[in-house]
Amino acid sequence: MTLPVALAGVGKRFRGTTALQDVTLELRPGVTGLLGPNGAGKTTLLRIVATALSPDAGTVRVLGADPADPAGRLAIRRRLGYLPQESGAYSGFTAFSFVDYVAVLKEMTDRSARHAEVRRVLDAVGLGDRAHQRIRALSGGMRRRVGLAQALLGHPDLLVLDEPTVGLDPEQRLRFREVLAGLPDDATVLLSTHLTEDVAALCPTVVVLDSGRVLFHGETTALAALADGRVWDAEAPDPRAAVSWRTPEGRFRNVGSPPPGAALVPAGPEHGYLLLTGSTAAEQVAS
Amino acid sequence: MTAAVAGRDVVVGRDTVAAMARAEVRYTARNPVLWAGAALSAVGTWYVSTDGTFTEGRSVTDGYGTWELAAAPLALAAFLVGNWAALRERPATTAEMFTSTPARRWDRTLGLLAAAGVPAILALVLMAAQWTAVVAQGGVRIGQGRWSSTVTPTPLELVGAPLAVACAFVAGVAMARVVRSRAIGSVLGFVGWAFLYVFFWIWFTAPFGVFAVSRSSVVTADLGRDPSTAELARWDGVDPPGAFAETYLAGSRDLGFHGLHLTYVLGLVVLLAGVALARSGPDRRTRAVLVAGLLLVVLGVAGQFLVHDGAGTWMGSL
Ligand SMILES: Nc1ncnc2c1ncn2[C@@H]1O[C@H](COP(=O)(O)OP(=O)(O)OP(=O)(O)O)[C@@H](O)[C@H]1O
Ligand SMILES: [Mg+2]
Numbered sequence: 001m002t003l004p005v006a007l008a009g010v011g012k013r014f015r016g017t018t019a020l021q022d023v024t025l026e027l028r029p030g031v032t033g034l035l036g037p038n039g040a041g042k043t044t045l046l047r048i049v050a051t052a053l054s055p056d057a058g059t060v061r062v063l064g065a066d067p068a069d070p071a072g073r074l075a076i077r078r079r080l081g082y083l084p085q086e087s088g089a090y091s092g093f094t095a096f097s098f099v100d101y102v103a104v105l106k107e108m109t110d111r112s113a114r115h116a117e118v119r120r121v122l123d124a125v126g127l128g129d130r131a132h133q134r135i136r137a138l139s140g141g142m143r144r145r146v147g148l149a150q151a152l153l154g155h156p157d158l159l160v161l162d163e164p165t166v167g168l169d170p171e172q173r174l175r176f177r178e179v180l181a182g183l184p185d186d187a188t189v190l191l192s193t194h195l196t197e198d199v200a201a202l203c204p205t206v207v208v209l210d211s212g213r214v215l216f217h218g219e220t221t222a223l224a225a226l227a228d229g230r231v232w233d234a235e236a237p238d239p240r241a242a243v244s245w246r247t248p249e250g251r252f253r254n255v256g257s258p259p260p261g262a263a264l265v266p267a268g269p270e271h272g273y274l275l276l277t278g279s280t281a282a283e284q285v286a287s
Numbered sequence: 288m289t290a291a292v293a294g295r296d297v298v299v300g301r302d303t304v305a306a307m308a309r310a311e312v313r314y315t316a317r318n319p320v321l322w323a324g325a326a327l328s329a330v331g332t333w334y335v336s337t338d339g340t341f342t343e344g345r346s347v348t349d350g351y352g353t354w355e356l357a358a359a360p361l362a363l364a365a366f367l368v369g370n371w372a373a374l375r376e377r378p379a380t381t382a383e384m385f386t387s388t389p390a391r392r393w394d395r396t397l398g399l400l401a402a403a404g405v406p407a408i409l410a411l412v413l414m415a416a417q418w419t420a421v422v423a424q425g426g427v428r429i430g431q432g433r434w435s436s437t438v439t440p441t442p443l444e445l446v447g448a449p450l451a452v453a454c455a456f457v458a459g460v461a462m463a464r465v466v467r468s469r470a471i472g473s474v475l476g477f478v479g480w481a482f483l484y485v486f487f488w489i490w491f492t493a494p495f496g497v498f499a500v501s502r503s504s505v506v507t508a509d510l511g512r513d514p515s516t517a518e519l520a521r522w523d524g525v526d527p528p529g530a531f532a533e534t535y536l537a538g539s540r541d542l543g544f545h546g547l548h549l550t551y552v553l554g555l556v557v558l559l560a561g562v563a564l565a566r567s568g569p570d571r572r573t574r575a576v577l578v579a580g581l582l583l584v585v586l587g588v589a590g591q592f593l594v595h596d597g598a599g600t601w602m603g604s605l
Contacts, residue, residue, distance in 0.1 A: 050387045070297045074389055082387035088380025101310055105388035105395070107299055109306040150384065160387075 002064035004188035010058035019044040033203030034192040042192040050082040081156035087147030091136035121149040161191040196270035227271035232262035242278035307398025315402040324364020331357035336420035344428035347538025354503035358448035359484040362455040365406035369459030396567040403456040407449040430524015451501035464566035496605035504545035510535040551587025
């Protein structure tokens with residue numbers, strides 16, 4: 001079986017900034033979450049996978065094709081859905097006509113079949129009843145869903161979603177989970193997020209990216225397991241912790257190397273994530 | 288072409304470009320700015336068709352010489368609509384979203400260029416209405432007083448305004464692909480439009496008349512202060528010396544010259560389309576479009592100089 005996404009030694013620089021460095025990553029079908037702090041390189045990585053950006057170094061294979069080759073690129077784009085971080089839309093268009101336009105760009109030339117597909121994706125994101133409102137009259141979260149709807153057009157084999165849950169209310173987040181759950185098993189989803197809850201709820205697999213490098217790639221449960229026995233509760237921030245924060249109860253949660261006898265707390269993926277990114281942050285400060 | 292030249296495996300098929308064109312035609316046909324321009328042009332057409340501009344016999348540069356002038360507001364609207372449509376997509380957002388679809392920016396530009404047909408058809412309808420009104424009044428009168436004659440406009444003279452309006456739309460798209468700002472593009476377009484339409488008398492002088500985007504089929508010549516009767520009789524109409532000129536200004540409809548001029552305008556449309564495509568990403572077909580446009584322009588311009596001796600006389604009548 002060809003891997004839906006295979007990156008080897010991928011690097012990307014923007015003038016002075018290294019956005020990605022020697023990224024090697026192989027994704028399998030299913031939902032993979034991409035976690036990382038601001039500026040980690042998530043968007044850069046997703047743009048490369050979505051054929052919107054070419055890397056400076058390394059090789060990229062998406063859905064078995066090479067995006068650097070025109071024929072490969074077209075083959076990928078025919079099977080791809082992409083939601084950019086800032087999706088935007090033509091504000092003077094209705095949600096229906098905008099998504100319909102994208103459907104035309106996706107080679108859906110039969111008008112009635114295309115309209116049926118546009119209605120399907122708008123219903124999927126809960127915009128069925130708003131389809132004929134102008135986009136400028138929609139709320140920010142609804143506009144985001146218009147972006148999501150266009151990504152779903154044509155049942156793509158690979159969905160690349162850059163922060164799809166930003167701006168969605170809790171009900172819409174649930175609906176988004178349903179949309180992902182309703183995808184066929186052989187579809188591949190790569191989505192970035194800042195929310196470890198999203199990862200826990202949506203993504204069996206997770207990639208943690210920081211400063212353009214892959215720090216972790218594995219099952220989400222394995223990310224949580226990294227922090228097993230390393231999360232504890234205390235009266236005060238602990239200097240042995242990589243990260244500490246105040247809980248709503250006024251106590252402190254610490255992630256790092258616990259002192260003997262510490263009040264350990266069950267670990268979740270967010271703790272594993274903080275352990276990974278917190279320690280690199282600490283190293284950066286030290287160096 | 289698409290499939291034959293580049294292959295379905297490298298670029299989207301002709302059917303997709305056709306679907307994009309249909310979508311752009313629909314959006315353009317619904318654009319209120321275009322309809323506002325068309326409404327103003329319709330008022331202008333109605334005015335010049337009923338106030339005797341073409342039938343009463345006015346100065347050769349004034350009456351029939353302004354045959355296409357009523358299309359001016361439509362041309363401006365077409366420029367703006369084309370420009371704004373091409374700038375709907377924003378680099379960081381929608382353009383980024385569209386990048387990952389099979390249709391490339393080049394294909395999207397091609398689809399949009401097809402929508403130039405919408406304002407062109409509106410212009411054709413207006414010109415047909417003007418033609419019908421003028422023919423119902425017995426035809427066009429060229430020149431004034433003793434030296435005037437009446438002619439019936441030909442179908443060829445219906446083509447100029449639609450071509451000029453299509454040219455404006457395509458120029459708007461090309462402008463958008465060169466200057467990314469709607470504001471700057473619109474101002475530049477307005478200045479260009481004002482130069483082409485508001486100072487329309489420039490286009491009766493050589494060599495500018497050769498390069499006008501919109502002009503009538505009337506070609507003028509300065510006959511001096513004392514032309515012979517035979518010379519006066521050779522022209523469809525003559526303005527005697529008056530308030531504006533001390534010499535006899537003659538004008539005749541010259542369909543051969545006009546046909547070559549329209550060839551030049553068509554070339555301009557194709558050339559500007561080529562510029563818009565060239566600025567929309569690589570595609571090997573761009574060159575063919577540019578070459579075809581350039582050939583038509585050269586053919587039209589050279590032809591005009593060849594058939595009209597006066598075309599090369601600096602600031603002479605044309
Ligand atoms: N077009 C660009 N030009 C210059 N620098 C860029 C560009 N795009 C990204 N960068 C830089 O590359 C680095 C990675 O950016 P990227 O957008 O991939 O991060 P991210 O993980 O998506 O961040 P966020 O969570 O804030 O969206 C950053 O330092 C950013 O400043
Ligand atoms: Mg980002």
